[in-house]
Amino acid sequence: MPTRSRSALDAQSARSPSAAAHVEYNSLPPTSGPHFSFAPALGEYGTPVADGLTVHALEHGHIAVLYATDTPEDGIDILRGLSNDYPRDVLHAPYPDLPHGIAVTAWGRLDTTADVDADRLRVFIEQLRGRYDHGWTGPPRCG
Amino acid sequence: MTAPQQLAGPVAALVASRDGVDCTLGRPDLGIYVAVPEPGVVFVETLQSGGSTAEAAARAGAVAGAPVDGADFLAGLTAVGLLDPVVADQRAAAGSGGGPKLRWIEGVSPQVARRLFGRAGWTVYAMAASFCAVALLVIDELRPTYEDGWFLGDPVISLLILTPIIVVLAGLHEAWHWLAGRAVGVPAAFRISHRGPFLVFETDLTQIVALPRRDRYGPFLAGTALDCTVLATALGLRLLDQQALLDLSPTLYRLLGAVVLLQVTGIVFQAAVFLRGDGYAVLANALRCHNLYRASWLTLRARLLRVSEADRAELAAISAHDRKVASWFCACYLVGMLGVAWFMLTFVVPYLISMTGWLWANLASGSPSSAVFWESLAVAVFVLLTVVGPPLLGWRERRLRRRGVLM
Numbered sequence: 001m002p003t004r005s006r007s008a009l010d011a012q013s014a015r016s017p018s019a020a021a022h023v024e025y026n027s028l029p030p031t032s033g034p035h036f037s038f039a040p041a042l043g044e045y046g047t048p049v050a051d052g053l054t055v056h057a058l059e060h061g062h063i064a065v066l067y068a069t070d071t072p073e074d075g076i077d078i079l080r081g082l083s084n085d086y087p088r089d090v091l092h093a094p095y096p097d098l099p100h101g102i103a104v105t106a107w108g109r110l111d112t113t114a115d116v117d118a119d120r121l122r123v124f125i126e127q128l129r130g131r132y133d134h135g136w137t138g139p140p141r142c143g
Numbered sequence: 144m145t146a147p148q149q150l151a152g153p154v155a156a157l158v159a160s161r162d163g164v165d166c167t168l169g170r171p172d173l174g175i176y177v178a179v180p181e182p183g184v185v186f187v188e189t190l191q192s193g194g195s196t197a198e199a200a201a202r203a204g205a206v207a208g209a210p211v212d213g214a215d216f217l218a219g220l221t222a223v224g225l226l227d228p229v230v231a232d233q234r235a236a237a238g239s240g241g242g243p244k245l246r247w248i249e250g251v252s253p254q255v256a257r258r259l260f261g262r263a264g265w266t267v268y269a270m271a272a273s274f275c276a277v278a279l280l281v282i283d284e285l286r287p288t289y290e291d292g293w294f295l296g297d298p299v300i301s302l303l304i305l306t307p308i309i310v311v312l313a314g315l316h317e318a319w320h321w322l323a324g325r326a327v328g329v330p331a332a333f334r335i336s337h338r339g340p341f342l343v344f345e346t347d348l349t350q351i352v353a354l355p356r357r358d359r360y361g362p363f364l365a366g367t368a369l370d371c372t373v374l375a376t377a378l379g380l381r382l383l384d385q386q387a388l389l390d391l392s393p394t395l396y397r398l399l400g401a402v403v404l405l406q407v408t409g410i411v412f413q414a415a416v417f418l419r420g421d422g423y424a425v426l427a428n429a430l431r432c433h434n435l436y437r438a439s440w441l442t443l444r445a446r447l448l449r450v451s452e453a454d455r456a457e458l459a460a461i462s463a464h465d466r467k468v469a470s471w472f473c474a475c476y477l478v479g480m481l482g483v484a485w486f487m488l489t490f491v492v493p494y495l496i497s498m499t500g501w502l503w504a505n506l507a508s509g510s511p512s513s514a515v516f517w518e519s520l521a522v523a524v525f526v527l528l529t530v531v532g533p534p535l536l537g538w539r540e541r542r543l544r545r546r547g548v549l550m
Contacts, residue, residue: 037500041294041400044393049296060290084385087284 045093066095075116107132268368271375287404294397317344323365438469
């Protein structure tokens, strides 16, 4: 599982949409860094969610499952099922900047796959949900 | 000897209730209620049925087992204001400045109201409350978090959509109190008015003291019963969606999460017996207290802090029974206050901090030519009024009461 460990950037610098427009994260999608002051409710979103929101959800220990807009409907159904299995942990939404496939993020962790691989996503969620909540909550359970 | 003619109106306006050894005489139009011994109620009832003062005194004396001085008793009633002239406009007398009665809802007959509060109705409410308790205790995924309030990607639009929902749910809560009062025959009033900029729903259930205590629980619990029913519906729909037995739209699913958060918050505050909500009314009724709230607060202050002479005098003036209950209830009061503080820190404070951060950032960095700037400004004013307004209005009302302008 490829991962990119990140240190938190200045969390105050992107608290508004106008400030967020100038933020450059060092991964796509971002896994930490500046974010808005409120975190979104979890669950399925039919439209893209701003990075500033998703990153705040990650900071609370949640998982973001983001899919490219060319993801087939049956793949989205699988993601929907995952979201239902983890309603307190997962936010899933389309991510237009992703050229293809699926990206799943936790705070400081990123995994990408070309297709929807439910087993792999489930392992990611199980290992990393609640791992971070404004600070690491326990010893690492994966790389 | 007959009762003076000028007292005919005020005597007719008196309501009397018996509940075991507790008897009350009241003037709902003036908001005055006084506990009296049973012979006092017999005296008034005799006058109301057309008897003379002498006949009323004789019947009251028979109940008391000792002679009753009718003129002296009437003088006592006059002294406490129970025989003041009848005021045509009750709202003027109450000094509430409240809004007009809602004629369409006031027209609901007791028979119709009783359908909502019969055996079947209360069974539904009890099942809803049980389902809520079990679901929230057992199913972790159904418990709300403060994040559920932001069910859309934009917190301002989330708040704009939630605000009318909050108003409707608050109105339904009060209307259910009123309907339950109607069902047991209490001539309650339901009004929509405002205090400063705040929309206020008022249910006047003061005449409930005319009922035996056991009959008062329904009207006291009705608002929370409806809250539980709404909460059970929202939880049930979310649960069915989670179990793939229902296919809600994602936005509706998250909106229901926000409704769960609102209802749980509301029920917690209503159940908090130390906050003078519905829970307090139920408890004070069960413990046969009249002023447990003040008695508990003053007792707690006397034990933990220094109290003024005025506070000491106020506590001494409260009935011995209320003071006796308050001597142990003040500990529950303290624990409850700590519980509410935890709830505020877990749900309300994070919400306010996040919302304030968002608004401040938009106002500080946004351009006045952008929509988000003006949305944020409008919500900032709204949030400020919501947080600062009630304490300010409370302070103003206390000042007006001290000056005798407000009853």
